[in-house]
Amino acid sequence: MPSATALADLESLLRARKLDTTLTTALPLAPHQDDLVPTGLAALDSHLLGGLPRGQLSEVIGPQSSGRTSLVQAAVADVTRRGELAALIDTLDRWDPAGLAERGADLSRVLWVRGHDVPTSQLSLAPEWEPSRPVTGGRRRSQVAHALDRAVKALTLVLDAGGFGLVVLDLADVPLAVVRDLPFTTWMRLHRVLEGGSTACVLLGAEPIARSAGGMSIRLETPRIHAGDGREPERPGAFDAEVRASRRPFLGRRATRTSGARWAGGLGAQRLTGVSCEAAVVRAQRTLQTTGTVPLSFGT
Amino acid sequence: MFACLVEAGRLERQGPAPSADGVAVLVAVAQVFSPRVEPAGPGAVVSDLSGLERLFGTADAIARELRREAADRGLAIRVAVAGTRTAARLLAYGRPGVTVIERGGEADAVSALPLGVLRRMVLADVPRHPSGPRLPARFYRTSPMQELARQRSAEPRSAELQFGHTNLTPDAAHERFHDILATLSQWGLKTLGDLAGLSSASLAERLGQEGVALQRLARGEDPGPLVPLVPDERFEAHLDLEWPIEGLEPLSFVLGRLLEPVCGHLERRGRAAAAIAVELRLVSRDVHVRRLQLPAPVRDARVLRTLVLLDLESHPPAAGIDAVDVRIEPTPGRVLQYSLLERAQPAPEQMSTLLARLGALMGQDRCGSPVLPDTWRPGAFTMAPFAADQSSRSRQVRPDPPADPPPLALRRYRQPVPVRVAVEQHRPARVMADRVGLASGRVERCAGPWRTSGEWWTDGWRRDEWDVALDDGTVCRIFRDRETQGWFIEGVID
Numbered sequence: 169m170p171s172a173t174a175l176a177d178l179e180s181l182l183r184a185r186k187l188d189t190t191l192t193t194a195l196p197l198a199p200h201q202d203d204l205v206p207t208g209l210a211a212l213d214s215h216l217l218g219g220l221p222r223g224q225l226s227e228v229i230g231p232q233s234s235g236r237t238s239l240v241q242a243a244v245a246d247v248t249r250r251g252e253l254a255a256l257i258d259t260l261d262r263w264d265p266a267g268l269a270e271r272g273a274d275l276s277r278v279l280w281v282r283g284h285d286v287p288t289s290q291l292s293l294a295p296e297w298e299p300s301r302p303v304t305g306g307r308r309r310s311q312v313a314h315a316l317d318r319a320v321k322a323l324t325l326v327l328d329a330g331g332f333g334l335v336v337l338d339l340a341d342v343p344l345a346v347v348r349d350l351p352f353t354t355w356m357r358l359h360r361v362l363e364g365g366s367t368a369c370v371l372l373g374a375e376p377i378a379r380s381a382g383g384m385s386i387r388l389e390t391p392r393i394h395a396g397d398g399r400e401p402e403r404p405g406a407f408d409a410e411v412r413a414s415r416r417p418f419l420g421r422r423a424t425r426t427s428g429a430r431w432a433g434g435l436g437a438q439r440l441t442g443v444s445c446e447a448a449v450v451r452a453q454r455t456l457q458t459t460g461t462v463p464l465s466f467g468t
Numbered sequence: 469m470f471a472c473l474v475e476a477g478r479l480e481r482q483g484p485a486p487s488a489d490g491v492a493v494l495v496a497v498a499q500v501f502s503p504r505v506e507p508a509g510p511g512a513v514v515s516d517l518s519g520l521e522r523l524f525g526t527a528d529a530i531a532r533e534l535r536r537e538a539a540d541r542g543l544a545i546r547v548a549v550a551g552t553r554t555a556a557r558l559l560a561y562g563r564p565g566v567t568v569i570e571r572g573g574e575a576d577a578v579s580a581l582p583l584g585v586l587r588r589m590v591l592a593d594v595p596r597h598p599s600g601p602r603l604p605a606r607f608y609r610t611s612p613m614q615e616l617a618r619q620r621s622a623e624p625r626s627a628e629l630q631f632g633h634t635n636l637t638p639d640a641a642h643e644r645f646h647d648i649l650a651t652l653s654q655w656g657l658k659t660l661g662d663l664a665g666l667s668s669a670s671l672a673e674r675l676g677q678e679g680v681a682l683q684r685l686a687r688g689e690d691p692g693p694l695v696p697l698v699p700d701e702r703f704e705a706h707l708d709l710e711w712p713i714e715g716l717e718p719l720s721f722v723l724g725r726l727l728e729p730v731c732g733h734l735e736r737r738g739r740a741a742a743a744i745a746v747e748l749r750l751v752s753r754d755v756h757v758r759r760l761q762l763p764a765p766v767r768d769a770r771v772l773r774t775l776v777l778l779d780l781e782s783h784p785p786a787a788g789i790d791a792v793d794v795r796i797e798p799t800p801g802r803v804l805q806y807s808l809l810e811r812a813q814p815a816p817e818q819m820s821t822l823l824a825r826l827g828a829l830m831g832q833d834r835c836g837s838p839v840l841p842d843t844w845r846p847g848a849f850t851m852a853p854f855a856a857d858q859s860s861r862s863r864q865v866r867p868d869p870p871a872d873p874p875p876l877a878l879r880r881y882r883q884p885v886p887v888r889v890a891v892e893q894h895r896p897a898r899v900m901a902d903r904v905g906l907a908s909g910r911v912e913r914c915a916g917p918w919r920t921s922g923e924w925w926t927d928g929w930r931r932d933e934w935d936v937a938l939d940d941g942t943v944c945r946i947f948r949d950r951e952t953q954g955w956f957i958e959g960v961i962d
Binding site: 209231232235236237238240241245253261262263264265266267270271276277278279281282284285318321322325326328329331332390439440442443465466467468 | 818822825836847851855875881882907913914915935960961
């Protein structure tokens with residue numbers, strides 16, 4: 169580490185040769201609060217140094233009942249309570265506005281774009297077996313693919329119009345195979361639309377989909393247990409380990425996931441009180457605080 | 469100089485109140501000569517003749533031209549020209565035919581008129597019970613701001629008193645001036661000159677300010693300036709096509725050509741479009757009409773064209789188009805004040821276009837803001853139009869939510885999905901969906917049943933709900949319909 173005197177000498181030398189305008193810092197700049205959209209969850213916002221970055225494409229991912237929709241719901245409600253507009257592109261029409269209202273959202277500031285609820289039988293069959301409509305060119309596309317296509321177009325229209333603080337594209341119930349059929353340029357194009365703007369865009373899904381360089385991925389997990397080995401259930405550790413684990417299968421070990429549900433009451437009078445999970449964050453730009461996970465809790 | 473035109477037949481026969489058509493003819497006659505025309509009570513209009521000497525000659529020549537013009541339209545009128553509006557009106561009411569008084573001689577000219585002329589003029593301005601057809605709104609003294617105020621207050625329009633402001637209601641004013649005029653008659657006053665000759669201070673002591681106002685009128689003095697009629701402006705355009713066109717792409721060029729000058733006219737008048745109506749005359753001789761109510765005033769031709777085309781995409785004409793009519797309903801333009809302290813809201817034009825495009829893509833009823841109705845039905849909501857003009861809404865920040873854990877979200881199936889549930893000891897033990905991809909598996913823990921029902925007077929519901937955690941980690945809500953005894957998945961708690 170160079171001494172302060174040497175650093176000052178270097179700066180004055182550069183200034184004398186009129187090269188001081190090239191001076192910069194390798195340390196990341198702390199994001200300005202105006203450039204971030206808070207999620208409304210204090211613990212997570214603290215970990216994110218303020219919230220989700222504006223002008224970037226981020227994602228919230230996790231399995232079913234991991235709290236991913238609740239997290240996004242809290243962010244949408246918080247945005248509207250602060251007087252900004254939020255848009256919700258609901259690909260398969262799954263959202264319940266009662267949850268937004270319960271969180272204190274101003275529903276008149278929420279633009280809800282509802283796709284068509286594709287019959288769930290269509291979600292489960294292999295694409296070639298799904299009832300479909302022929303399109304020009306002979307390639308048959310499923311109803312889910314059509315719904316996704318319309319949702320992406322709606323997202324593009326909303327981002328082009330601008331003026332929204334937070335825009336969410338809900339892909340949580342769309343099969344991954346259908347999502348991965350989208351051209352990769354789709355996400356690049358969306359990022360170009362977002363860049364430089366004041367809108368934070370969030371993709372909600374089960375697995376990593378897309379993220380811009382300045383965006384972040386928030387993975388929610390509930391505790392896992394490994395059946396048959398008698399050991400204590402492993403809790404998810406640092407996100408790096410989690411990422412590697414998610415990309416390579418657990419060979420020879422069958423892992424099942426428990427729900428993070430919390431219960432209260434006795435056997436005959438139990439009630440669901442909430443879901444607990446942990447959020448791990450990864451972002452391309454290194455920041456001062458990147459390690460560890462954040463415990464989150466959602467209640468009824 | 470001012471000219472007053474009065475229907476002669478009405479005065480001479482003491483007939484009923486004039487029709488709206490008669491006043492319309494008077495206004496049209498006066499507007500042939502001067503654009504500054506003001507209705508002055510039933511069956512009378514006053515016109516400002518300033519600057520007409522070079523075109524029509526002397527005041528006498530102008531008066532005779534006015535009378536000839538009215539005669540050509542089948543109306544017999546009296547015309548009086550004087551230096552003040554009041555003097556012209558009094559002379560028109562009091563003398564038949566054409567009367568011309570040089571400027572400065574108003575007081576002398578009206579002094580010989582009987583007091584009944586003043587009574588006729590004053591009480592005509594304050595009708596106790598307006599009889600006959602109500603004149604069209606454009607025949608009343610108005611201005612754009614007054615029109616706005618009237619629309620906001622939704623109060624019926626009334627003719628402004630010609631002799632000054634008064635806070636009395638029309639009925640009370642009618643009674644008051646009737647009483648004053650009766651008092652003047654009891655005092656032995658017979659002419660306007662008699663009234664004009666009284667001491668103003670003594671008159672004020674005995675009859676109040678209304679008496680002084682009448683005295684000023686008797687001298688031929690104007691209580692205020694002439695306020696001319698504001699002509700109805702139409703913002704429309706029409707085009708007959710040389711050959712029929714089909715499809716929206718050629719129509720977009722036609723609409724652009726029609727809307728550009730109309731929007732320019734709107735901008736010059738400080739107006740914007742509140743609604744736009746498009747009439748397409750088809751080759752099948754039908755008329756395809758579409759009317760769009762705009763969520764925010766717009767006067768950008770491109771935005772209007774886009775909105776019309778998006779609407780026609782959803783409601784296309786059935787045949788080729790022969791002619792296009794565009795009609796815009798104007799409204800005062802918006803005054804925008806941006807804030808340095810708040811983040812800019814999207815422009816209403818952009819938002820209107822976005823909502824129209826989303827409606828065309830997803831369906832008109834699929835885009836908007838959710839509204840929770842007053843019902844206990846699970847999952848009930850309605851869709852309200854998303855407000856395009858967010859700038860006028862209060863930016864008050866709502867208070868922070870309570871510190872409790874944020875609520876869980878339920879990913880709800882709009883149509884609950886039927887499943888098979890194995891029950892053990894009155895509790896669900898296994899959920900089996902016939903379709904892969906739905907929540908299925910052994911129930912590890914469950915909470916319930918929560919019995920709910922409602923709206924028995926319509927297609928209500930009666931169900932027992934359970935929150936179940938399955939062995940794959942999914943937590944979902946299932947229910948048993950007590951009517952059909954069937955099990956369904958309502959949604960996944962996420």
